Amino acid sequence: MKKDLHPLAMIALIAGVTLFGRVLPTWTLSLATIAASNALIALGIVVLARTGNVSFGQGLFFAAGGYGVALIASAWGLTDAVAQVIIGAACGGLLGLVVGPLIARYSGIFFGMLTLALSMVFYGALVKSTALGGSDGFNVGRPTLFGLSFTDPREADFMLYAVSVIVTGFAGIGATILFRSEFGLASLAVRENNLRVEYLGISANRIISINFVIAAVFAGASGAFALMAQRHIDPQFAYWTTSGEFVFIAVLAGNQSVAAVFVASMALELVRSFSNLYLPNTWQLVLGVFLLGVILFLPRGIGSLWIRKRRKRSNSTAKAPLAAERGATP
């Protein structure tokens, strides 16, 4: 979080990145779309992590957004990309509104495991529901934008890239403003000591719930992007390894900077696809070494590369699930 960067400058940055997509080769565009979508959901996890809770079940909202969009698209033929993002965000947000207050009183590993449990129950339900295609899922049509349909695959890729970068960028700006706001500081206070926050007359549960809903909205929108990029949805969206990957991006980024989330997501996607390309048999090994390297040498995440200010973290509950995640990623 740079203190000096004005929101207007960030908007200019988004516009620049979007236009830069015109000169990028096609394969980079789809890569960047996935990276932006992953960054969006990881941003939600970072927002939530600032209250000291790590959600391992963001796949729940990811899948809810994706399935909501896919069902509406196949039932009513709605293919507009922006509308789909809004629907995805709304689906995620509504589910978050239901789940958030229920789950806000848990903390640490119990919070993480309960979110994971919910997303796995959802996964199980999706696998068993034949109406939704069971474990194979189903396909949806190509997205359009404001009534324009894109037949040229390059144009379609660019459209998707532009929409995802712009939405994710605005989410990033929103998150930056949120982090700097009173509410964002109160969230940090909840992480440090929720009892003290309660004594000061602020409801810690409410702060966690609101952050949870924000994370759910981001995850839902991200699910819509993943759906549009793949044009296919299956229950894997809700599986815990999917959620784990997003947590990993958040861990790589650290919780000090919004920009770090984007960098981490892009770096992870690049390392993954390049190692996949050149070392098809040992790409997991390369990915694992990369992740290990970042954790060993930048224990506070990629954000610590340009954020000098060191905040002391006296919280040990947030570390436990993160350490577990380290072991979980193969």
Added chain:
Amino acid sequence: VLIPISALIGFAIWFGLNRTVIGKIVLAVIHNEEMSVSMGVRVNRVYAIAFAFGVLLAALAGALTAPKISMQPGLSSDVIILSFAIVVIGGLGSVEGAAVGAVLVGLARAASVHLMPQAELFMIYLIMAAVLMFRPEGLFKRETARRI
């Protein structure tokens, strides 16, 4: 062979953690790290030994179960979730809780395979959610004082 060995190890760990000086030191470190340092406990060493011991148990579990199942590199991910679920059901830091959680999860899974095969996938998670709904910190929660 598995059940007596795990019961034996479980009892040994419970005894070691609750009835010996080493166990008391470990609990003290968990309870208040800074205080333990000032009392002359080498906290980092305790962490390292505790981690090594956990790894030892995991390796032992792997070695003992290997003859019963088919081994593959992706084996780990299921075990991670399963063991976390058991620990969460039982309550963190409680040996008896882990034992009860393990029996509960194992029986529930077997029962759901037998009675309701379509629920087998998420039976564990349902149980975990149900337990946490009524006991937010697991079945056997260790009473802890917390700093205000």
